[in-house]
Amino acid sequence: MMHAMLQSFDPATGEVVWEGPAAMPEAVARAVDTARLSHAAWASTPLAQRLAVARAYRGELEKRSDDLARLISRETGKPLWEGRGEVASMIGKVDLSIAAQADRASEKHTATTFGEAVLRHHPHGVMAVLGPYNFPGHLPNGHIVPALLAGNAVLFKPSELTPAVGEAMAQASSDAGLPEGVLSLVQGGKETGAALVAADIDGLLFTGSATAGAHFRRIFADRPKVILALELGGNNPLVVWDGAEGALDVEEVAALVVQSAYVTSGQRCSCARRLILPRGRFGNAVIEAVAMLRDRLRLGAWDEEPTPYMGPLISPEAAARAQQQVGQIVALGAKPIRLLEPLADRRATFVAPALLDVTGLTVPDEEIFAPVLQVTRVADFDSAIAAANATRFGLAAGLVSADLALWQRFVVESRAGVVNRNRPTTGASGAMPFGGLGDSGNHRPSAFYAADYCAYPVASFEAALPTGNRDSLAGMLTA
Template identity: 60%
Template structure:
């Protein structure tokens, strides 16, 4: 299998050779030539050529392709999940769940299309008012490394369902996952040119966004999202759907059992080794004995978390970061952060350089950069009142996810009115999100085009029509007409 898939054919890319490395062992698990500029242009041309026929297909036929794709994912779950674990280092329990989410996205997207877009009509006195939705055209999808199957899948499935065609560039950190996703669509008999794959790094991404595309669907960092906004400032015809990062707060107030609270905090902050955009980065607690009890309970529970290989003897809660380089950057960032160390984030002895331990840092009274550190480091801030807690939670340019842990319904109602975030959870981890809900945020966390259930909104545009089946004489409706 070659690394580029264009117009239904696998081919060797014209770019430089790239590899993907298992962060657990350092073993090379994928090696291919990346796409060259001509490959990218060919992929977009193939998608453009395939678009009219794909868009004109009866919707039921597009649904049939996607349901076959779902069946392929289910049949290949074991192989695909193991490949994801090797490429990302994530525990097998987590990558199996990722495959389940990918398969589940098909039926959820069909339902979302019907509810959010589709076709709706109503009879009026002089005809029918009809609302239809039409696909944009060629969608460029840029995938992230943390959920290299689930997140691009969440763009690709609704785009194909709407009648768009796709050029997909996976993260350069996880090319194997992208290849397996496209192989599954190929096995589902997606027509040639409907889905195209170009592998490579920033230069390939740049070549793709320089093409005449109709939309860019992106999941990744706020810095990259800001670059895309600037890049397309003079191209309003290109729809941008940007799902970006977060500096997410989790407020604990009047919550009772500190150990129960700690379980929610740990699942918010440390799951996926902190490599979820919805992970809690900031824990805000009362500056009293109850707050200190929560901090102590989180520190104690984090000590019990197993950090290790996905295929180790002991099932891990946390695997490695995506690479040794990512771990080195995270450790340097944690070291530079002001505050009192409750539990240090450190390299893990006896494992590869990509493994780090969960860290806990008390930054009360400190000025901390408002940045997303994509690693298992949680900052604690102690405050004097619940209003101060909400103000501290909102003190960020991001606005993706936020949470409240509290037994007081009144606290929740007040929090829900005042907090600024697109995903706001109560007594659940900040990382929890239902597939039947939108997913996206405010500020530097996105551009008001949430994904998940609302992906249907950015994959098609509305066309409003006023229609009559026959020509009627409307001379009588013309005011001021002379005899």
């Protein structure tokens, strides 16, 4: 039987990074059957042993951290400092997942007058994980580790753009002693993913676009037994407000804005896409400082020296799509402070960040997955909050202000799952939930709360013998 071949490429050079066969639908079906058979034994494995395997996996990541960081950077294009940070997050995720399992999904016993109340958590069974390309290690890792700790079997399909990282993760799990069949890797593109989603799975854990998330909502509407956890994108607002004149350092603000909008070449779901500022001198100063800092950002390949701040977008197609979206906004009347410009003598994946003034315009409420920041100027803070919430998404939001009263309003009135003050919108703690509402998710946040969707609670009343039941009927029976 012929197998479709899958390749991944270094976005900076176009060189092939990985090549291998894509799993055809028949192979996906066999992998699901294997996972189903493996699940029962893994679910009945004592938790202490599952924890030991997770810690061994952490050790495998630590041993190969340098090689894995280089692989992540080469396959995604992100600078090596980002690849190293991603591996560190993967390593840290193990202990955080163990802590979350103990906190949110452990067994609990409570004595009552009616008997002992016992809370247990059972695994769902066979969980499918579809990984994204922007964090091909960290984000699927955040689903896989909690799912395995809970006793599920996992089928992992990495993004077709980053299969090498997925293969490295599966090898690390195997080397850590995870029993065969408990974690199965299925490589491939849309056809492979469609076969996996259509299979007899008990859960789909997905990180990706809102468009794909909406598709999954529809096709699983009639399959209520499948737990669906969606971690999607956002059209995230960042409000900068100098409530007390002169309280904010404009250069610091500009650096925070750049970190929010342009880190990872804008390829983070939590990147700021919309900058909301007051009209007048302060807002003008912030825009000027952001534009000047944008012009100084070093762009380059993942292993270049001096170290670049940004790498390329994932593919020429992604760059072309982003440039088309920017062109559409400019055609609607946006003022281009900086355009999404291709770099001379570089592959088409390299683009310099865009900064567009869209004040007074109605522009598409879409996530542009690229370094594109749209500026809106408003008259007052009420208008700033209204503008921030004027989106179908609800993942991240941020306020930059020294005014505590403004923050207290903003954190209450913002419609987002991650709301930061005086920190980039891209900052998130693994010890807290991560997820959004609206078109940004389905109210099943990941990170520390992943334990919630990897197991279901079972509540019991228990007693050693069926005592007291006869007495409860006294006086209510006929002779």
